[in-house]
Amino acid sequence: MMTYKDIPRINGTLRAKSIQMPEVIWSAKGMVVLGRRIKSCIFTTDIAIIRNCNADAVLAVYPFTPQQIINTTIINTASIPVFCGVGGGTTQGVRTALIAKDAEADGAYGVVVNSPMQNGNIEMIKRVIDIPVIATVVNENTDIEARLDAGASILNVSAAAKTPELVRHIRAEFPGVPIIATGGPTDDTIRETIAAGANTISYTPPGLDDIFSAMMAEYRKEAARVDSPEEKEMILEEMLELI
Known part of the structure; x- marks a missing residue:
């Protein structure tokens, strides 16, 4: 049986210094989003990094009010699927639905809502788009069932060092829900997150x-x-x- 190390790899001199995902990530099961299997997401909005990495997708979430021009630029520049941030703590309401609708029209593979975000807001977004809504989960207090009922299709677990523990907690109650989770700084923390039940690992370059x-x-x-x-x-x- 061919292993990851046995797979032929063809590279060019000019792209030899691109950012490579930690190989341990490829042991994750991944998830299939709109026909694309995704095991790794690079967590960045830097276009130069996006164009010079081997991640399966981009998690384009940033700490400012989402703007259509930013999402459009990232989607048009990337050669891989992009999950766009559309709101959360600061940005709420109809604006998030409009940004989500524009992101879908530009070609986004999904939209990410940060915590906190009202479930009614998720319902509003889901009514106007067909691509997945990805709900960020930061602690055990989140009502996962309510998030899913509101229209979230994927969970994005980001709880720093407690991420594996939170993934395990969610997976015990919701064995089939697709989970993206932060992998942490080392191969060991990534392995622990995958073992806890994460389908896909987000990696901060x-x-x-x-x-x-x-x-x-x-x-x-x-x-x-x-x-x-x-x-x-x-x-x-x-x-x-x-x-």
Whole structure:
């Protein structure tokens, strides 16, 4: 039987430094959303990262009032399915339904409502869209059955270090509900979250400052080598040979 490590992988030089999901995520069962199997979601709104990762989908949720132009830009830029944030603590009511409707028209695979969000608001959103409503769950006090009855199709569990415990709690009562959950910082925390019952893992990538720092350290070493007299002479000889 072919394992993940046995799968042939073809890459290019220019894309060699793209962000790779932790391989342990691929042991998750995943979920099929609108015909696409999704095991990993990258949690970001950074277009450069979205275009340079191997995640199955994007969880585009941010701490500001959702704006159509932001969702549209992410959806148009991404080459993978996008789940768009449409409201929660600050943004409520008819506005969330309008943003959700526009997100669906732009091609979103689902819309995410943050906590807190009234169930009546979820019902309103579900009445105007056909794509899934993903309800964020942050603690055990959430009435999961009421969320599902209101129209939520998927749960997004985000409870920091308590995420595996909360996933287990939900899974015991709702064995069939699709769950996206934060995987945490290590392979072990991701494994624990999957074992608890998460179908799909959301992964927070390193920030661009961290990526730049590592890359610039490499570039400085390369610049020092290229600027050496020996290297310059070798480059000149290679150029003369081409002529």
